[in-house]
Amino acid sequence: MKSQLVILLIIVSSTNADQQCDYLLQQCNQLKTKCRPDKITIKSCCDLINFPLSKAPSAVYQMKCKYGSRFITAHAYCDMDTGDGGWIVIQRNIKDGVNTFNKTWKEYEEGFGDLNGDKLWYGLNLLNYLTKSGHWELRIDFQFDNHTWSHLHYNTFSVGSASQKYPLIIEGFTGITPIDFVAIHPLNGTKFSTADNDNDDWGAGNCATDQGSGWWYYECSRIHPNRQPPSLRHKSKWYNVLKIEMKIRPQDCIIQ
Template sequence: MITFHVIFMSLFTTGIIASTQCDTHINAIRKNATGLQYPCGLPSDDNCCYFKENHFDQSPSGVYKMNSWCSGRLSIVGMYCDTTTANGGWTVIQRRKDGSENFNRPWADYEKGFGDLNGEFWYGLKAMNCLTQTGKWELRVDFEFPNKTRSYLHYNLFRVGNASEEYPLTIGGFTGETPTDPFSTQQPLNGMKFTTYDKDNDKDDSINCADGERGGWWHRACWSINLNYRYKSSGVGFLYLTKQYYNLRWIEMKIHPLNCSPQ
């Protein structure tokens, strides 16, 4: 299996692309979106919402290459874009679907990202910080219960802090189909730093919430929601709703700017 690590790759040469070259790129995109090469646009093409709004509006969901600014550097990165859910324009930052990827990983892996962008993956704390630090972003979590019914969580505020702060979570403005908000009920996670088995930042003095193949996550104590918990079909679940824990068959975490409105 080919894995896609979210690493900021070689520096993209800055310059003005001639209009004829732009037309060639756009035409190629329209004819064969699955074979998409570098987008032809401004350096701010750094998320799936901007890309859909400004390049073409009938793009299928999938992995795209685009320009991304981070720490003053312009790089080419791969992103999985969900172009259909709730008008599209979503950058997917995590997916679980079959247990094929190991989420019991150290801090360094969670920081840089791991997995297959077409399969199971974690996009990386560094990349999440890079995307969300510049403005107001929203989070949507789509998921499927073991009985194959689906639901979602939605938040109007989502931001991941920087490395020096150990990537604290800012989240709020809950809406969605679930009766309770697992990020704020029982164990409120707003402001919590990220925790892995080799870096314990949770508030439970008796245990590291990431020990025992539980995966890295933001924890106050263990836990009301942990979407990186080991994948399984029975036993203690990792999503707490209405006084019950649930396991999930499929999860996608996705983000886009709050003012995103691709049509």
């Protein structure tokens, strides 16, 4: 993941940053042939929804634009097929018996995995940079053991700063499933925890050590997308998941 992600902390004016991003996108749009995804520079995956040449495919793209007071260049996998598209995939995990999410605090900060692969964590630093400006929504898609699919949707998603231990703000459940697996109130405002940086509310131990993965734990919470196998719990019942994917986009992402 580190080789795919570069963050440039350059202070620039919002107007200049927006103009530069628009110009880079227009350069590719004006070509007479179909653009390769890796040759397109976008402000967010939302830019691809109304792509003028043809339907933009789900693929890895380069984002280059200003978020808050920081100018960020980063690669992202854009999901253009789910829920009208425009989603930045920030997490992906499959049931395979291999726990690749038992990582350190630093690794969760920087991000790890393969943007095109089955295991991905986008990085707490970048999530904070992205969601500190504007308003973002979250979608969680998952496939149960019986191969049926469902999803959760939250109108509000943001991640706080490193000094605050990356607290999670997540509100406005509107998912298709009849059960809010995330148990929204216990998770809202929780700090991130890893095996080497315990910030949960479980007095008897460290949830990240107990579950084998980093997460926003309230005690040891009801959603475990990063453990193996990924799982969801409602009341006393556990649901094992074959595949789970988390993705975000700005609330004002225009769908036409």
